[in-house]
Amino acid sequence: MYREFDLHEVSFILFALRWTLLLTAVAFCGGAVLGLAIAFMRLSRVRIIRAIALIYIRVNQGVPLLTQLFLVFFGISMLGLEVSAFTAAAICFVLNASAFLGETWRGCIQSIPQGQVEAGYALGLGKIDINRFVVIPQAARIASGPTVGCLVYIVKGTSLSSLIGFVELTRAGQIVNNATMAPFMVFGIVGGLYFLLCWPLSLLAGRLERASS
Secondary structure (H helix, E strand, C coil), rough: CCCCHHHHHHHHHHHHHHHHHHHHHHHHHHHHHHHHHHHHHCCCHHHHHHHHHHHHHHHHHHHHHHHHHHHHHHHHHHCCCCCHHHHHHHHHHHHHHHHHHHHHHHHHCCCCCHHHHHHHHCCCCCCCHHHHHHHHHHHHHHHHHHHHHHHHHHHHHHHHHHHHCCCCCCHHHHHHHHCCCCCHHHHHHHHHHHHHHHHHHHHHHHHHHHHHH
């Protein structure tokens, strides 16, 4: 017997939205920290460090995120260790986001003309000061648009964590739909919430890209 779709069901979906936001925040912040390290590893003069970073990026970009979720969630359990759906999802999204952000930021850093670096040396600046005052500020401006775009990708990608049982926005919609059999109403609300999250970010990403060009 299906129950009627009412405000209680809507509140359940809205309540699950906080888990989507939390997972997004963890993935983006963790991915940013790790991604910065990956970017600098890719720029290292030591070949083995560059190779390790490149392999890391290729693996995370080449293996579908859903496959990574299954590997972490079910793989760790097979080793006899307990891992929650949120923890498994957070690990996967941090690793995945760091690969994309690291490669994006590496490209932005390398896009700064070498002549500006040489001019910094000519002015008597050291390598740290050149990176701090010349390279990084310009690279950050160029990277702002793609970085916000990556955030949009993370927000939408969190829906995949529903397949390992994490009750975020999409999973909450599935639960409510199974109980009410009102797919148009349920997933219309779910889709609308994703749109409200991603549309402003997409506009911001476009504006930042135009400002940096």
